[in-house]
Amino acid sequence: MNDMQWTPIGSEPIPPPLPPTRVDFSGNRSEFRKMVTKGAMLELVTFGFYRFWLVTDIRRHLWANTAIDGDAAEYTGRAKELLVGFLFALAILVPIYLAYFLVGIEFERWQGFASTPLFLGFYAFGQFAIFRARRYRLTRTVWRGVRFWMDGSGWAYSFRAMAWGLLVLLTLGLALPWREAALERYKMQHSHYGDLRGDFEGDGWTFFKRAWWLWLLSPIALLIFPLAPFFYAEFKAREWRWWLDGIRIGGVSLSSNLPHDAFYGLYWKVIGWWMLLSMAFSVYMGGGALLLVQLSGVPADQVFGGDNAAKSIPMVVMMVVGYFALALAINIVMRVYLQRDLWAKVLETVEVHNIAAAADVRGSGELASALGEGFADGLDVAGF
Amino acid sequence: MSDVFAEVPAQSTKPTIFFDGTSSRRRQVTLTFGDALEITEASGAPVRWAYADIRRADSPSGILRLACTTAAPLARLEIRDAVLAADVTARCMRLDEHRTSRRGVAKIVGWSVAATVSIVCVVLFGVPLAADRLAPLVPKPIERRIGDASEVQVKAIFGGKACEDSAGKAAFTKLVNRLRDAAGLDDDSMTAGVLPTAVPNAFALPGGKVYVLRGLLDKAQNPDELAGILAHELGHLKHYDNMRGLIYNGGTSFLIGLLFGDVTGSSAVIFASRSVVEASYSREAETAADTFAIEVMHKLGRSPKPAFELMYRITGKEGGSKLTTILASHPLTEDRLARMTKEDRPASGPPLLTDKEWQSLKLICGSGKI
Numbered sequence: 001m002n003d004m005q006w007t008p009i010g011s012e013p014i015p016p017p018l019p020p021t022r023v024d025f026s027g028n029r030s031e032f033r034k035m036v037t038k039g040a041m042l043e044l045v046t047f048g049f050y051r052f053w054l055v056t057d058i059r060r061h062l063w064a065n066t067a068i069d070g071d072a073a074e075y076t077g078r079a080k081e082l083l084v085g086f087l088f089a090l091a092i093l094v095p096i097y098l099a100y101f102l103v104g105i106e107f108e109r110w111q112g113f114a115s116t117p118l119f120l121g122f123y124a125f126g127q128f129a130i131f132r133a134r135r136y137r138l139t140r141t142v143w144r145g146v147r148f149w150m151d152g153s154g155w156a157y158s159f160r161a162m163a164w165g166l167l168v169l170l171t172l173g174l175a176l177p178w179r180e181a182a183l184e185r186y187k188m189q190h191s192h193y194g195d196l197r198g199d200f201e202g203d204g205w206t207f208f209k210r211a212w213w214l215w216l217l218s219p220i221a222l223l224i225f226p227l228a229p230f231f232y233a234e235f236k237a238r239e240w241r242w243w244l245d246g247i248r249i250g251g252v253s254l255s256s257n258l259p260h261d262a263f264y265g266l267y268w269k270v271i272g273w274w275m276l277l278s279m280a281f282s283v284y285m286g287g288g289a290l291l292l293v294q295l296s297g298v299p300a301d302q303v304f305g306g307d308n309a310a311k312s313i314p315m316v317v318m319m320v321v322g323y324f325a326l327a328l329a330i331n332i333v334m335r336v337y338l339q340r341d342l343w344a345k346v347l348e349t350v351e352v353h354n355i356a357a358a359a360d361v362r363g364s365g366e367l368a369s370a371l372g373e374g375f376a377d378g379l380d381v382a383g384f
Numbered sequence: 385m386s387d388v389f390a391e392v393p394a395q396s397t398k399p400t401i402f403f404d405g406t407s408s409r410r411r412q413v414t415l416t417f418g419d420a421l422e423i424t425e426a427s428g429a430p431v432r433w434a435y436a437d438i439r440r441a442d443s444p445s446g447i448l449r450l451a452c453t454t455a456a457p458l459a460r461l462e463i464r465d466a467v468l469a470a471d472v473t474a475r476c477m478r479l480d481e482h483r484t485s486r487r488g489v490a491k492i493v494g495w496s497v498a499a500t501v502s503i504v505c506v507v508l509f510g511v512p513l514a515a516d517r518l519a520p521l522v523p524k525p526i527e528r529r530i531g532d533a534s535e536v537q538v539k540a541i542f543g544g545k546a547c548e549d550s551a552g553k554a555a556f557t558k559l560v561n562r563l564r565d566a567a568g569l570d571d572d573s574m575t576a577g578v579l580p581t582a583v584p585n586a587f588a589l590p591g592g593k594v595y596v597l598r599g600l601l602d603k604a605q606n607p608d609e610l611a612g613i614l615a616h617e618l619g620h621l622k623h624y625d626n627m628r629g630l631i632y633n634g635g636t637s638f639l640i641g642l643l644f645g646d647v648t649g650s651s652a653v654i655f656a657s658r659s660v661v662e663a664s665y666s667r668e669a670e671t672a673a674d675t676f677a678i679e680v681m682h683k684l685g686r687s688p689k690p691a692f693e694l695m696y697r698i699t700g701k702e703g704g705s706k707l708t709t710i711l712a713s714h715p716l717t718e719d720r721l722a723r724m725t726k727e728d729r730p731a732s733g734p735p736l737l738t739d740k741e742w743q744s745l746k747l748i749c750g751s752g753k754i
Contacts, residue, residue: 026444042489046496053484053492064442071401071410072444074460079484097638104533144410145403145458194408361408363458 020255020351025344026072027065029336035061036335040328052082058335062343063141069355076147077140081370082377085136089374096125120162125375127161128154131187132372138191139368144358149365152190154372160186173215178204184243193249194361201253202246210238229271233263240346251357258349266337266345273333281326288318398464404431405456413461415468417475423461431455438476440483448472450479503639511635518631519624524591527627531591538589539579542597546577552748555741560594562736563611566683567618567676574621576614580749584698588617590626598749604694607737607745611684612677612691619676625669670714678727685733692717692724 039054056079063075104118135150142148164179181204191198214235221228237260244256292314402413402423416422416430421438424430433452441460443449448469450461463469473479539545547553560576574592584599594617596610604610620626681688699717737745 028445042493046493047500049496049499050492053489060442065444067444071462072447072449074442074449076458094638101634142458144408145405145456145460146408147458358408359410363406363408 018354018356020353021069021355023347023350023352024067025065025347026067027061027340027344029340032058032061032340033332033336036332036340040331040335043331044324044328049083052086053079055079056082058339059137059140062340066343066347068143068352071144074142075140076142077136077370081136082373085370085372085374086377087374088369088371089377093375123165124158124162127158129372129375130161131157132368133376134187134372135368136370136373139365143193144361146194146361146363147365147367148191148193150187150191150368152186157183157186174208174212175204176215177207177211180204180207180239180243181246184246188247191249192365193358194363194365196250196252196358196361198250199248200246201248202242207239207242210242211235214238229267230264233267234260237262241349244346244350249358250361251354253353255351255353256346256349257351258346262345262349263342266341270333270337273337274330277326277329277333281322284322285319288322289315292318400464400468401462402431403458403460403462405459415463415472417471421472421475433461435476436478438472438479439481440479450476507636507639511632511639514635515628515632519627522624522627528591530630531589531593531626534589535593538587538595542579542581542583542595545580546595547580547598547749549744549748549750551744552578552746555737555745556748558741559607559611559736559745560614562684563614563618563680566680567615567622569618569622578748586613586617588620588626590630592621594618594621600694600698601746601748603698604746606690607735607742608681608686608690608731609694610691610745611686611736612681612688613694615677615680615688616673616691618680619673620669622676623669623672625673628669629666667715674715674720674723678724682727682729684736686731686736687724687728689721689724689728692721696721 035057036054039050039057042050043054056075056077059075059077063073066073100118100121131152131154135154138148138150140147161179161183164175164182167175168179181200181202184202185200188198188200211234214231218231221231237258241256241258244254244258247254399412400415402411402425403409404411411425413423413425416424418432420432420434422430422432433450433455437453437455439451439453441449441451443462446464446466448463450463450472451457452459452461463472556576556578560574564574569592574594576594576596578596578598578601581597582599582602583597584603586594586596586600588594594614596614600613601610677691678688681691696717
């Protein structure tokens with residue numbers, strides 16, 4: 001081996017402020033598509049249990065191909081952790097569901113539908129799950145051999161989310177930017193990279209100024225349905241950009257020049273695929289029925305209205321197979337466009353300022369359990 | 385130290401980087417292949433990684449990223465040079481040992497299928513058995529509480545309060561009491577009432593509550609028609625069908641939900657499989673309640689047939705495709721009517737209500753149309 005003698009970075013004189021660095025995403029799209037296709041099929045074969053492995057594989061792919069300042073991140077979470085987290089969450093959720101049922105009965109006895117507010121308890125639990133799930137993901141995120149981590153309390157976060165949620169409800173959604181800012185501030189101020197502490201400098205007012213007219217126009221989107229994806233894409237792009245602009249970790253800051261129309265294409269592609277697949281599904285069903293009529297020689301009204309189970313069984317089997325194929329294809333489309341492409345699209349607009357502040361960070365922080373992910377899975381809540 | 389750069393050979397334009405797992409410092413290192421992999425930074429003692437402990441970590445293409453099971457968990461060695469990477473790969477025999485292999489995937493599939501089979505068996509055999517055994521054991525107070533809760537809800541849905549006309553109520557109580565005695569229900573807390581809504585239906589709630597909706601009463605032409613339907617509902621009470629259904633529905637929806645998790649679009653699958661499984665279960669319960677109604681009506685010396693003629697007048701012919709038959713929660717009305725026709729016997733007992741009582745029962749909710 002050659003003797004490679006390099007100057008360690010730490011011993012150099014402090015350089016002048018560098019221009020911002022970019023974030024590179026080098027993930028291969030067809031590789032991702034193959035992974036997701038295989039994963040979706042395995043998900044079907046395993047009745048959904050494969051989801052823990054697929055989600056982990058997707059994250060590993062996205063993380064490993066995202067490089068900041070030339071160094072790629074790494075996702076160290078494993079599917080078994082998610083599975084165990086899910087099982088633990090189940091063990092905790094089952095008695096809660098039972099208690100909810102019994103308390104609900106007492107409430108209903110007192111007055112009809114009085115137990116509806118109990119639903120709020122589950123919402124609060126969902127918020128707790130969102131916080132803890134983020135903590136899990138963050139503690140599995142490693143860059144330059146140092147992990148991110150989070151402290152703070154899931155319940156304190158849940159309380160804030162509920163209080164702000166009430167305010168948003170009372171103001172018919174106008175307080176949403178301030179809610180997002182407050183919640184993100186709580187999350188980021190409890191996020192760390194090694195011994196660097198995170199912060200969030202985005203404020204509700206900035207977000208409000210960027211998106212208030214969408215709030216005003218949203219009734220139109222409900223009336224003229226094709227406009228809705230535009231509105232949603234517009235809102236999401238503005239939200240992402242505002243969020244990225246606000247992120248700070250120690251002296252490092254992010255900025256993004258994500259254009260307001262960045263997601264139009266993505267959403268319309270998903271809708272287009274969705275329509276195409278539904279059409280293919282109807283053609284398949286129609287063609288199949290026709291073929292069945294031709295082969296069996298039974299008139300069409302008997303196949304559909306049949307008094308004879310033997311004649312409608314092939315129809316039912318065909319329907320089930322078609323339905324699963326449709327679900328599988330939509331699954332793949334959603335993951336490719338709304339996870340991978342969206343990720344790539346957002347990252348290519350991100351600039352990292354003063355990355356030198358993260359050149360020599362001491363590692364710290366403990367790994368968090370996947371219980372939060374389990375709750376989020378069990379309660380069917382999504383959030384970041 | 386700029387002269388050092390000149391000594392670097394062409395192939396190392398792609399440097400090897402080491403992160404020690406305690407700091408984010410990017411260390412440029414050289415590798416030496418001894419009896420272990422030696423990682424040497426310009427200044428300082430080499431770090432030694434035994435070849436057998438080295439594992440591959442996730443990395444973008446073009447970079448070989450390594451971890452070591454005996455080093456700090458986050459220590460990483462990144463080799464960007466393809467030739468060097470191949471050299472290292474050749475020496476580390478257990479590089480990919482921790483990865484999910486084809487066998488690992490097969491194992492996941494196998495266990496998932498096993499879990500699914502076990503859940504399906506529990507849904508098909510375990511839960512019905514548990515429901516049958518547990519339902520009679522549910523303590524009366526709990527059953528009554530559940531009944532009270534659903535009663536409040538039902539009343540809220542169907543017009544608020546039960547009809548109160550005193551003569552009608554007396555007739556209704558007489559009818560219900562005769563049926564109850566014949567049915568052998570010893571539940572003295574039993575309540576029955578007529579709710580003012582145009583929907584033609586009747587139902588039983590846990591804790592011995594039977595409700596007839598006014599729409600049914602309006603369509604009934606004689607006491608026997610109404611009595612047969614009430615007897616059917618008493619059959620549900622006698623067989624604890626409510627509690628059984630509750631345990632059964634709760635159990636199956638929980639288990640099937642657990643099974644499918646969050647595969648996109650799973651709610652449709654869950655809904656479909658639940659309605660098939662539950663429909664067959666409740667059809668059995670309905671048939672049993674019909675049998676019970678036949679027994680009670682015979683005991684009173686009346687024919688069970690009129691009740692099902694009333695039902696047929698309301699539903700019409702139901703038989704259609706086999707699919708709707710599989711999904712139906714009740715046996716088809718025409719099938720039930722056919723069964724009742726077989727059980728038809730001329731009346732041997734006294735009428736259940738006098739004409740006068742029947743007239744006042746018909747007017748229990750007042751004479752106004754809804």
